[in-house]
Amino acid sequence: MYGGPVKIFGAELAHPVVNGSGTFDALAARRVFGEQLDARFPFAAYVSKTITLEPRPGNPPPRLWELGQGMINSIGLPNKGLARFIEEDLPAYAMLPAPLIVSVMGFSGDELAAAVEALGERSEILAFELNFSCPNVETGNIVGSSPEETAAMTSLLRGRTEKPLIAKLSPSSARPDQIALAAEQAGANAVSLINTLPGMAVDPSGGGPWLGGGGGGMSGPAVRPVALAQVSRVAEAVEIPVIGMGGVSCGRDAREMLDAGATLVGVGTENFRDPAAGERILAELRELNQSSVERK
Amino acid sequence: MYGGPVKIFGAELAHPVVNGSGTFDALAARRVFGEQLDARFPFAAYVSKTITLEPRPGNPPPRLWELGQGMINSIGLPNKGLARFIEEDLPAYAMLPAPLIVSVMGFSGDELAAAVEALGERSEILAFELNFSCPNVETGNIVGSSPEETAAMTSLLRGRTEKPLIAKLSPSSARPDQIALAAEQAGANAVSLINTLPGMAVDPSGGGPWLGGGGGGMSGPAVRPVALAQVSRVAEAVEIPVIGMGGVSCGRDAREMLDAGATLVGVGTENFRDPAAGERILAELRELNQSSVERK
């Protein structure tokens, strides 16, 4: 049965479709789409855009580059910082019709620990996603591509909250399974992958990088084969649940993620092409139950 | 000036366009296209398909999966083994109108060393490419994604031949620059990148991997942003020349590789769409000289 309720982190989610961090701003969407958004909220749990201790403006424009089957972004984690997140956004997120997963990132273990600690007992929050793998900030992807550093960071945070921790892994590794195992052994309750692949685009007017941040992160259908390979390899290695994402744009893609071993499926870039992508993908996934006799 | 002669490894190549290993079988092509192939040989140097000490049948079919902007292959390094390579292929390759670079791979240092040693003084050979990064054999990509192992392997081989060594790096790393530096310090005379990205495709008839080898390697325009990012990062880090490849399919793509710091540009998957891709890409690259005033 595809598309049914999922038990995870002691909660029951209505279905397995969630958003990828940073690909759906529920607060902006509610302003744009009004109350229909609540009635048709497309995700079983909502993952916030990654926040950091201090506010960040993000990278200078241009931040986007289109590919034939995806895009490269150099957003650079713009966010209002922890204090204003707690004051302004957390109450608003709490009113969403889906449990909240807060994505956090830090430029040091202490920074990350401070953020997790400050939020660690908030009842609005179901779980934390630890973004160990953002290619758009200097040190973003380094921690996550080392099993040792991923383990060290996870252990450090494990002591700061009772809430479930999801380690968002780096895709920049020949052994994502080892990174996932390191996170599991250090106390992570789930892993999510893949984050965007580091990539670059050249200014067509000649020379130099196009993106304001120099490089960026590639996402969308172009990265789906990489995501499937890593998700299936990781899911074989760990016992904890896997949140699989990368290029999912239809029900069939979601099914392939689930078949590869994911417990939840994240939808990212497809949200940009279709604001209700989550809803559509879930519907398509459920329709596949009818045709699931086809499966070997 | 784009597309002019290039000095490398003490030789002068007619231009910067070469093939990616395993994407152009010059001997088969000569049978299929006849003598025109020699007259219009599309590459300034010819890189052989990777050979191993022992013969290999390669992976079971299916070996191909098409993507919207590329493909995944699970070829698995079929080759006749060193002995028959020396006997049958080397004399034929020597008759090509372009210098020969032999790509070698081993399942242990000893194996690789034995192959390099056996070929190390052959005058038919300009240089060796050390394939540290094939995703289609069990241990293929592991060595290449570790700076330490890349350095160790390169050192070992450095002692076995006077000929230039090109380390073909793994793309599965957050720090390709460190891997490249490790190769350089261990005595490599050039690095080439990127090899295919590990990826997977699911059998559309439901469940299970499509490819006979389970996973495979992704190539073509879909991986070009990853290639550009890695090539530019590596080229900044090392002094030795960089052979840049990954998704190059037109003159503009080749120029972007060169601008990113590559000395030679490798053409891989595009050869499948156009047997004379190398010739066309070179012509397009040279045409860009006319419009190069546009450049900033």
Place this chain on the structure above:
Amino acid sequence: MTQACVTAPFGRRSAPVRSIERSGPYTFLRALDAAGPKPRAGQFYMLQTARGWGGGDDGRPYLPRALSFARVEQVNGGLELTYFLESVGPGTARLAACATGEELLIAGPFGNGFDLDRTRPPVLVAGGVGLAPIVALDDKIRKTDGARSTVLVGMRDGERAAAITKFGVECGIATEDGSAGHAGYVTALLERELEDGHDSTVYACGPPAMLEAVRALCSEREVPCQLALESGMACGYGACYGCVVPTVDGYARLCVDGPVLPGDKLETAIVKGAGH
């Protein structure tokens, strides 16, 4: 700037092409929106074709494309939206190649739209396809409010200037090649207009260099202006944070905080990567 009071239907929806006309490099694309609310002048939609979106030389387009509506009319079955576009890349080329009856997928209306100040005479300035939201604003001022406006339009050449007569908008014209109206930039017309028009508000849309000239001029003359900017957009509804432009208050997402920004919020209207 006040937030848009118009909320968009959630998701994207099917909108058939009712007609498509080409004139010179421009295309007038009319689509039936059966489900959307009446948009506000200056708002925009994200468009893609239901089939064959993709397939350019490099596989693009992949993301939907932002287009302002130029005209909206109540018709049988919903609203007829007129888009006005020039083919400058794979997305606009694909849209310009649509056939009547073909299915578009649209989302929107998005963005804030112009904030019409009814206390000051409106001067509308357009450059190229930037004419789209200016036609919409002019329609609103004249047809809805029954008021008057001054419209100044800059076009590259006579072919383009001739094409836009289809809109039937009364306007002053400047062409860069001098083949129609004033020979030069539309900002020369604006300069003349503002000589005795200190009490007006300027509403402008066009290429970055034009907008920047308008902004500088208005700032110098202390005339308030509202500029409809462009930037690369992936989503159009605030999800991606990709469309930011620098303002005096930091980066603003153009899709939700714009596309119309008051001139005094900008240090420059020229943003790397925006426009052509």
Place this chain on the structure above:
Amino acid sequence: MTQACVTAPFGRRSAPVRSIERSGPYTFLRALDAAGPKPRAGQFYMLQTARGWGGGDDGRPYLPRALSFARVEQVNGGLELTYFLESVGPGTARLAACATGEELLIAGPFGNGFDLDRTRPPVLVAGGVGLAPIVALDDKIRKTDGARSTVLVGMRDGERAAAITKFGVECGIATEDGSAGHAGYVTALLERELEDGHDSTVYACGPPAMLEAVRALCSEREVPCQLALESGMACGYGACYGCVVPTVDGYARLCVDGPVLPGDKLETAIVKGAGH
């Protein structure tokens, strides 16, 4: 099997569509090859359209597609090649949607082709689009050599059986739905044919299951057979090693060592991932 004696022009070349006809699910696509040599029956070409190759739901097709030629005629300006295809995915769908005059890019002819044994009566067996190289071989036997052949064709249904009459090939027919000719598989016709045809050679092309039935039957009757197989191909000229099929001598690249293989080189004609 001897190597093809026909070498292909190096690279891909432009070939305009001279005509395109559709009948039921089948398409007859005729293209002008101004530069290529006369191909051998059983050889194939790699085809793509010059524009709009790509843009299916998942962005495909990206690689060229292998198609056997069904007929070749000398015309003004070169050779007219007839391809016979069924739309089964993005590549064949795009080819089937071509317009007359549209530009194809073709490379080839590739592969070995059938190795006609003139000392034994030829029995030709086709299934579905596998008819293409069989028509070519029949043309060669009848028109070029002025000899005789027996052609047996299996089709899924009456619509398909009707469509192929356009080729004007005299043949025995089997349809799976019984709407024309023998009700059932073409191998039943072959079985009957071979009852007193021990001295013939069988040449066959069709879906894997059919080829396997032909192979097994011929092996049992000790009749030599040549099977034109299919497998996924990226390049068509030996570059990618992607098209291998297992033979008694190990993997063979179907594009250069085939597509025609002697039945006795195969343990089975069914290869995972090949055919539909």
